[in-house]
Amino acid sequence: MEKKRTMLSYCPTIKVVDATIRDGGLCNDFFFEDTFLRALYETNVAAGVDYMEFGYKADKDIFDVEKFGKWKFCNDDDIRSIVGDNQTDLKISCMADVGRCNYKRDFRKKSDSPIDLYRIATYINTIPAAIAMAEHAKNLGYEATVNIMAISNAKERDIDMALELLGQSAVDGVYIVDSYGSIYPEDLRRLAVKYIEMGEKYHKFIGIHAHNNQQLAFANTIEATALGVDYLDATMSGMGRGAGNCAMELLIGFLKNPKYSVAPILKFIQQYMDPLKQKGVKWGFSVPYALTGLLNRHPGAAIDFTKQDRADYENFYHELLEKF
Amino acid sequence: MEKKRTMLSYCPTIKVVDATIRDGGLCNDFFFEDTFLRALYETNVAAGVDYMEFGYKADKDIFDVEKFGKWKFCNDDDIRSIVGDNQTDLKISCMADVGRCNYKRDFRKKSDSPIDLYRIATYINTIPAAIAMAEHAKNLGYEATVNIMAISNAKERDIDMALELLGQSAVDGVYIVDSYGSIYPEDLRRLAVKYIEMGEKYHKFIGIHAHNNQQLAFANTIEATALGVDYLDATMSGMGRGAGNCAMELLIGFLKNPKYSVAPILKFIQQYMDPLKQKGVKWGFSVPYALTGLLNRHPGAAIDFTKQDRADYENFYHELLEKF
Numbered sequence: 001m002e003k004k005r006t007m008l009s010y011c012p013t014i015k016v017v018d019a020t021i022r023d024g025g026l027c028n029d030f031f032f033e034d035t036f037l038r039a040l041y042e043t044n045v046a047a048g049v050d051y052m053e054f055g056y057k058a059d060k061d062i063f064d065v066e067k068f069g070k071w072k073f074c075n076d077d078d079i080r081s082i083v084g085d086n087q088t089d090l091k092i093s094c095m096a097d098v099g100r101c102n103y104k105r106d107f108r109k110k111s112d113s114p115i116d117l118y119r120i121a122t123y124i125n126t127i128p129a130a131i132a133m134a135e136h137a138k139n140l141g142y143e144a145t146v147n148i149m150a151i152s153n154a155k156e157r158d159i160d161m162a163l164e165l166l167g168q169s170a171v172d173g174v175y176i177v178d179s180y181g182s183i184y185p186e187d188l189r190r191l192a193v194k195y196i197e198m199g200e201k202y203h204k205f206i207g208i209h210a211h212n213n214q215q216l217a218f219a220n221t222i223e224a225t226a227l228g229v230d231y232l233d234a235t236m237s238g239m240g241r242g243a244g245n246c247a248m249e250l251l252i253g254f255l256k257n258p259k260y261s262v263a264p265i266l267k268f269i270q271q272y273m274d275p276l277k278q279k280g281v282k283w284g285f286s287v288p289y290a291l292t293g294l295l296n297r298h299p300g301a302a303i304d305f306t307k308q309d310r311a312d313y314e315n316f317y318h319e320l321l322e323k324f
Numbered sequence: 325m326e327k328k329r330t331m332l333s334y335c336p337t338i339k340v341v342d343a344t345i346r347d348g349g350l351c352n353d354f355f356f357e358d359t360f361l362r363a364l365y366e367t368n369v370a371a372g373v374d375y376m377e378f379g380y381k382a383d384k385d386i387f388d389v390e391k392f393g394k395w396k397f398c399n400d401d402d403i404r405s406i407v408g409d410n411q412t413d414l415k416i417s418c419m420a421d422v423g424r425c426n427y428k429r430d431f432r433k434k435s436d437s438p439i440d441l442y443r444i445a446t447y448i449n450t451i452p453a454a455i456a457m458a459e460h461a462k463n464l465g466y467e468a469t470v471n472i473m474a475i476s477n478a479k480e481r482d483i484d485m486a487l488e489l490l491g492q493s494a495v496d497g498v499y500i501v502d503s504y505g506s507i508y509p510e511d512l513r514r515l516a517v518k519y520i521e522m523g524e525k526y527h528k529f530i531g532i533h534a535h536n537n538q539q540l541a542f543a544n545t546i547e548a549t550a551l552g553v554d555y556l557d558a559t560m561s562g563m564g565r566g567a568g569n570c571a572m573e574l575l576i577g578f579l580k581n582p583k584y585s586v587a588p589i590l591k592f593i594q595q596y597m598d599p600l601k602q603k604g605v606k607w608g609f610s611v612p613y614a615l616t617g618l619l620n621r622h623p624g625a626a627i628d629f630t631k632q633d634r635a636d637y638e639n640f641y642h643e644l645l646e647k648f
Contacts, residue, residue: 007510184578185509185543186331186550214574215536219509219543226510249611250538253618254508262618266637269611274635285609287573287593294577294586311598313590 030069110141181213207231213293354393434465505537531555537617
C-alpha cells in the first residue's frame with residue numbers, strides 16, 4: 001500500500017461531509033430545532049466544511065410524518081427555510097435509502113432544489129437498485145454517490161462485483177461504510193485500497209463513513225485519508241446512531257488545509273451539542289456498542305440494552321454470542 | 325514497514341499490562357478500596373492478563389502519605405495483603421519515576437517482594453538516571469523496563485541516542501509512551517519500527533502506553549502490536565489521567581490468544597468501574613483533552629479546565645494557542 005499523502009501536506013480533493021443531522025437524527029428521530037439547524041449551517045460554513053447533510057429523503061407512504069422530525073423527509077422547502085439560496089461554498093447533501101424512498105416522485109430537478117448531492121444508502125445485495133436511484137439523481141442534475149453499508153458482513157467476491165458495477169455506472173463516488181464499527185485499521189486500509197483502485201480506473205471518488213463502536217472511527221477515517229479516500233464523514237461531538245461517528249472536532253483538527261477551522265466547531269459544541277446531551281439524547285462509545293462492534297453485529301441490540309438502562313455487560317455478551 | 329502479525333493469528337510474546345491502579349490512580353489520588361484491588365486482581369487472573377501494575381513506588385520524603393492512597397507508594401506488604409503469595413500466572417508490576425523514588429532505599433530484593441517488574445518512567449533528558457534505576461532493579465532480581473514519556477515532544481536525534489543507550493543497558497524492555505495522546509497512527513508506526521529495530525538488535529522487548537486524547541489509544545496500540553510491539557498497556561474502562569488509556573475491554577476483545585477472556589472484564593466494569601464513574605471520579609475523552617492532544621501539550625491545562633466545570637472550549641483553544 002502506497003502512502004499517498006503526508007501528514008503535513010494537504011490535498012484539495014479532500015471534502016468533509018457533516019452528517020450530524022442525518023446520522024444524529026437516528027438518536028432523536030430527527031427532532032432538531034430550526035435554531036439548531038441554522039447554527040449548524042453557519043458553523044459548517046465558518047469551519048470550511050464542504051457538505052452538510054440535512055437528513056433522509058424518506059418515503060412518506062412508508063414513514064408516518066407525525067412520528068419523526070421533518071429532517072427524515074428533507075423537503076426542499078424546509079432546507080430553503082434554513083439556507084435560503086445558500087450563497088456559500090457549503091454544498092447540501094441528502095441521503096436516500098434503497099427501498100425507503102420514492103425517488104421518482106420525490107427527487108425534483110436540481111435547478112428547483114437546494115440539494116447538491118444525493119447519497120444512496122444500500123446493502124450489498126441491492127446495488128442495481130442503488131445505481132438506478134443514483135443515476136436518476138444524476139439525470140436530474142445532482143451529484144450522486146452510492147454508500148454500501150455493513151461492508152464488514154459482505155463477501156469479498158460480492159464487494160468486487162459491486163465495485164465493478166458501480167465503476168461502470170454514472171455515480172460520482174462510492175463510500176466505504178463501517179455500519180457496525182467492527183472494522184480494524186488493518187482491514188480498513190485493505191478495503192480502501194480496493195475501492196481506490198476502482199475509483200482510479202473509473203474516475204470515481206471514494207468516501208468513508210465510520211462508526212465508533214471500538215473507538216476507531218477517527219483512526220479509520222484518517223488512515224483512509226492517507227491512502228487517497230477523499231470524502232470524509234464526520235459529525236459534531238460524534239453524534240450518530242449507537243456509538244456515533246468520527247468526531248468533526250477531531251477530523252477538522254487533524255486536516256491541514258488552511259480553509260478548515262476548528263474554533264467555530266468548538267463553539268457549536270458548547271452551545272448546541274452539550275445541551276443536547278444534557279437533555280438526555282444518547283450516543284457515543286460504551287461497552288455494549290463495543291461488543292456489537294467486536295462481534296460484527298448490527299448495533300440494534302446494544303441500542304435496546306442502552307434504552308433499558310441495563311448494565312449487565314457480561315450477560316449481554318453471552319446473549320450476543322448465543323445469537324451467532 | 326513489514327507487517328509481522330496477521331489479525332487472525334496470535335503471538336505468544338504479547339503481554340497485556342493492566343495499569344488501572346497506576347494510571348487510574350492519577351484520577352483519584354490512588355484512593356482505591358481494598359475490595360476494588362482484590363476484585364481487579366481476580367479479574368486480571370481470570371481474563372488472562374499478564375501483568376497488573378499496583379501503582380507507584382513514590383518517595384515518602386517527597387510525597388505526603390496522608391494526601392494519597394497507599395498505591396502511590398506500593399509497599400510490598402500492601403501488595404501482599406491483596407495477592408498473598410500470588411500463586412497465579414499474573415505478574416505484579418510497579419512504576420517508579422526518575423527523581424521521585426528513593427530506589428536504593430525502597431527497592432527490596434526480589435526474593436523478598438511480590439513485585440516482578442519495575443517500570444522506570446522517565447523523560448528523554450534523564451535516560452542515564454532511568455538506566456541506573458532499572459539496572460539497580462535488575463541487580464536485585466527484578467525484570468525492568470524504561471518507559472520514555474512525552475515522546476511526541478522529543479527530538480528524533482535524542483530518541484535515537486536514548487534508544488542506543490537503552491539497547492546497551494541491562495533493561496529488559498523499552499516503552500513508547502504517548503503521554504499527550506498526540507501521536508497519530510502514521511507517526512506511531514514510524515516510532516514503533518524505530519524502537520523495534522533497536523529491540524531486535526539488542527534483544528529488548530518493546531511496549532506501548534497510549535493515551536486517548538484523540539480517541540487513538542486503542543488504534544495506536546493495535547497498530548503497534550501488528551508491527552511487533554509486545555507489551556501492551558490497557559486499563560479497565562480506559563481509566564487514566566485526563567482522556568485515559570487504551571480500554572482493556574477493547575484490547576482483550578481484539579487479541580486472538582485464547583488465553584484471554586473478555587467476560588470477567590465486562591463483569592468488573594459493571595461492578596466496579598461504572599460505580600467509580602457514578603461517584604464522580606472523572607476520566608475519558610472530551611473536547612479539552614482532544615485539544616491538548618491536537619496541540620501536543622501536557623494534559624494539565626485540560627484537567628484544570630475540567631475540574632473547573634468550564635465548557636468554553638473555544639476560549640480554551642485560544643488560551644492554549646497563546647501559550648505556544
